[in-house]
Amino acid sequence: MPINKLIPPSVGADVSRPEDGRTNMNEQATRRLTMAQAVIAFLKNQYVERDGSEQPFFAGCFGIFGHGNVAGIGQALQQMPEFRYYQARNEQAMVHITAAYAKTKNRLQTLACTSSVGPGATNMVTGAALATINRLPVLLLPGDIFARRNVAPVLQQLESEYTQDISVNDCFRPVSRYWDRITRPEQLLTALPEAMRVLTSPAETGAVTLALPEDVQTEAYAYPEAFFRKRVWHVPRNRPDRRALEQAAAWIRASKHPLIVAGGGVIYAEATEVLQRFVDHTGIPVGETMAGKGSLRYDHPLSLGAIGATGTFAANRLARDADLVIGIGTRYSDFTTSSKTAFQHPDVRFININVAAFDATKHLALPLVGDAQVTLEELLGLLDSYSVEADYRMQAEQLHQEWDSEVERIYNIRHTPLPSQGELIGAVNELSEPPAIMVCAAGSLPGDLHKLWRARHPKNYHMEYGYSCMGYEIAGGLGIKMAAPERDVYVMVGDGSYLMMNSEIVTSVQEHYKLIIVLLDNSGFKSIGALSRSLGQEGFGTRYVYPHNGRWPTDAAGPDVQTLSVDLAANARSLGAHVVECKTYADFVAALEKVRTTDRTSVIYIQDDRYMAIPDYEGWWDVPVAEVSAMPSVQAVRAEWTTKRQKERYFLEQ
Ligand SMILES: Cc1ncc(C[n+]2csc(CCOP(=O)(O)OP(=O)(O)O)c2C)c(N)n1
Numbered sequence: 001m002p003i004n005k006l007i008p009p010s011v012g013a014d015v016s017r018p019e020d021g022r023t024n025m026n027e028q029a030t031r032r033l034t035m036a037q038a039v040i041a042f043l044k045n046q047y048v049e050r051d052g053s054e055q056p057f058f059a060g061c062f063g064i065f066g067h068g069n070v071a072g073i074g075q076a077l078q079q080m081p082e083f084r085y086y087q088a089r090n091e092q093a094m095v096h097i098t099a100a101y102a103k104t105k106n107r108l109q110t111l112a113c114t115s116s117v118g119p120g121a122t123n124m125v126t127g128a129a130l131a132t133i134n135r136l137p138v139l140l141l142p143g144d145i146f147a148r149r150n151v152a153p154v155l156q157q158l159e160s161e162y163t164q165d166i167s168v169n170d171c172f173r174p175v176s177r178y179w180d181r182i183t184r185p186e187q188l189l190t191a192l193p194e195a196m197r198v199l200t201s202p203a204e205t206g207a208v209t210l211a212l213p214e215d216v217q218t219e220a221y222a223y224p225e226a227f228f229r230k231r232v233w234h235v236p237r238n239r240p241d242r243r244a245l246e247q248a249a250a251w252i253r254a255s256k257h258p259l260i261v262a263g264g265g266v267i268y269a270e271a272t273e274v275l276q277r278f279v280d281h282t283g284i285p286v287g288e289t290m291a292g293k294g295s296l297r298y299d300h301p302l303s304l305g306a307i308g309a310t311g312t313f314a315a316n317r318l319a320r321d322a323d324l325v326i327g328i329g330t331r332y333s334d335f336t337t338s339s340k341t342a343f344q345h346p347d348v349r350f351i352n353i354n355v356a357a358f359d360a361t362k363h364l365a366l367p368l369v370g371d372a373q374v375t376l377e378e379l380l381g382l383l384d385s386y387s388v389e390a391d392y393r394m395q396a397e398q399l400h401q402e403w404d405s406e407v408e409r410i411y412n413i414r415h416t417p418l419p420s421q422g423e424l425i426g427a428v429n430e431l432s433e434p435p436a437i438m439v440c441a442a443g444s445l446p447g448d449l450h451k452l453w454r455a456r457h458p459k460n461y462h463m464e465y466g467y468s469c470m471g472y473e474i475a476g477g478l479g480i481k482m483a484a485p486e487r488d489v490y491v492m493v494g495d496g497s498y499l500m501m502n503s504e505i506v507t508s509v510q511e512h513y514k515l516i517i518v519l520l521d522n523s524g525f526k527s528i529g530a531l532s533r534s535l536g537q538e539g540f541g542t543r544y545v546y547p548h549n550g551r552w553p554t555d556a557a558g559p560d561v562q563t564l565s566v567d568l569a570a571n572a573r574s575l576g577a578h579v580v581e582c583k584t585y586a587d588f589v590a591a592l593e594k595v596r597t598t599d600r601t602s603v604i605y606i607q608d609d610r611y612m613a614i615p616d617y618e619g620w621w622d623v624p625v626a627e628v629s630a631m632p633s634v635q636a637v638r639a640e641w642t643t644k645r646q647k648e649r650y651f652l653e654q
């Protein structure tokens with residue numbers, strides 16, 4: 001049989017001819033584009049508007065090309081250079097860059113990410129989870145296996161014996177807020193508007209994944225011209241139910257010891273100014289979550305700083321006794337609630353202001369489902385003559401001051417021979433320009449920074465702690481710098497996170513975005529080491545050391561172990577960064593001064609002490625301990641944990 005007889009008749013056919021059923025039903029003007037070209041042509045004309053200010057929703061597209069996207073999205077990006085293409089080193093990193101970009105832009109702008117099929121695609125799954133958990137819009141365009149199937153299995157295809165309707169891209173389903181597979185070019189006409197609806201919705205946003213089979217990406221279709229017209233998506237400021245607002249005002253008036261928990265929603269809604277007026281007027285003090293830190297300036301007299309497991313004694317004491325908690329834009333993660341032990345008043349009630357009903361009803365709260373800015377404004381209007389009692393306001397102000405002194409104390413510790421993390425945080429805080437942005441994500445730094453960082457504006461403290469993903473730091477820093485090139489960006493990163501993903505130093509050099517990377521090397525996992533010791537496990541597996549006689553030296557082995565001789569400074573230099581190596585606190589201060597004027601990404605490398613920790617201030621985090629074990633130290637901790645757990649509560653008051 002001649003070879004062309006084996007080719008299915010539809011291959012190569014003109015997909016826009018009338019009788020194939022795939023043309024437009026009416027007479028409107030059309031443009032014949034490949035599916036991939038149509039994706040880009042559509043994306044570049046999507047705009048968002050909030051409060052009357054309008055901007056393109058996409059700042060371009062990150063991508064790493066392979067056979068799954070080179071001829072499709074790759075060709076389209078080449079043909080439409082006005083939609084800027086960015087290259088990254090790692091697909092996970094490009095999603096982190098995008099998430100950080102969107103976070104810096106208060107979710108009003110993002111990028112698309114294109115990957116090849118297979119490993120390029122699944123590399124993005126972690127980034128997708130991070131974006132969805134943090135409620136940040138990212139558009140992911142993984143290549144997918146051939147829709148026409150005849151050549152299967154294609155390179156990198158995961159086959160299944162029970163269906164042909166599956167690929168590794170199905171892994172994106174649970175981590176995406178919208179997921180679709182485009183098996184015919186015209187499906188874009190209904191899929192892309194759905195993608196935009198979700199991405200621009202403050203309540204629903206997260207990762208949106210459109211899996212694009214590599215053959216369909218290249219197929220042409222006569223798309224209606226209207227599809228590519230400029231479209232402006234209005235980002236609403238929804239108002240809560242009036243009766244619920246009145247009830248909330250009544251609850252606030254009836255409470256003696258109210259407390260605000262400020263989450264990321266305050267910042268995304270640009271509600272920080274009205275929050276301050278609300279606090280000044282009512283006298284209600286504020287504790288801040290990891291995403292919400294910076295909602296109120298650190299030096300406001302009613303700022304109690306961080307709340308929860310990594311909180312301050314100021315916030316945690318008032319949380320313990322609060323009879324009313326007003327959660328604004330918070331998901332109430334276990335770090336915020338000290339694993340449900342933070343609020344111990346027997347009759348504590350919650351009012352939750354949140355764009356998402358899902359979060360607003362947590363803890364059986366009185367839900368104020370709406371935008372934080374307009375909701376606080378309306379609530380304030382109902383509280384004209386209300387203020388907390390003078391002694392409560394004074395107690396909060398006193399705690400604020402005591403906490404500030406504690407930060408001062410820690411900033412001024414001069415630990416030797418290796419400096420402490422607290423003093424290094426202090427130096428970065430004090431030697432960075434006020435508009436700067438500090439970014440971090442995992443390790444012992446987030447807990448210390450949550451407590452110690454003095455946030456001077458809502459964007460000063462960029463902490464990815466929804467997923468606390470090692471490797472986010474440098475990639476995230478690049479996304480921030482792209483979103484706010486006029487600001488200095490300080491990336492605070494541990495040696496563990498640095499080793500996990502440092503590749504985007506290269507991208508920052510390539511694109512001329514200068515990052516200031518502060519690399520704290522303590523030869524392994526200070527955080528999990530401390531956690532492990534607190535569980536009676538001696539830091540097993542958390543030091544960067546050589547195995548000894550086939551075993552892992554723990555912290556019990558003391559300093560007589562051989563740590564890995566990895567030269568992280570040389571590594572950073574090899575990637576194109578300017579590197580300053582420090583030994584002492586004084587070196588560190590000099591380095592911070594010096595890198596202000598460097599022309600490219602700079603890394604300040606310093607070793608710090610593994611054991612010198614910032615204390616806990618009456619917070620708790622539930623990490624379950626082995627119920628039976630051959631280790632007496634573990635058994636002792638288990639007994640302690642069992643007692644602490646009894647403070648965990650369900651919140652059922654209304
Ligand atoms: C991708 C990923 N893997 C594992 C973890 C669990 N984890 C949290 S912190 C940490 C160690 C971080 O080490 P490093 O960056 O050196 O910071 P340090 O704890 O030393 O401050 C680990 C393994 C994580 N958060 N993210």
Ligand SMILES: [Mg+2]
Pocket residue numbers: 443494495496520521522523524525526
């Ligand atoms: Mg470390």
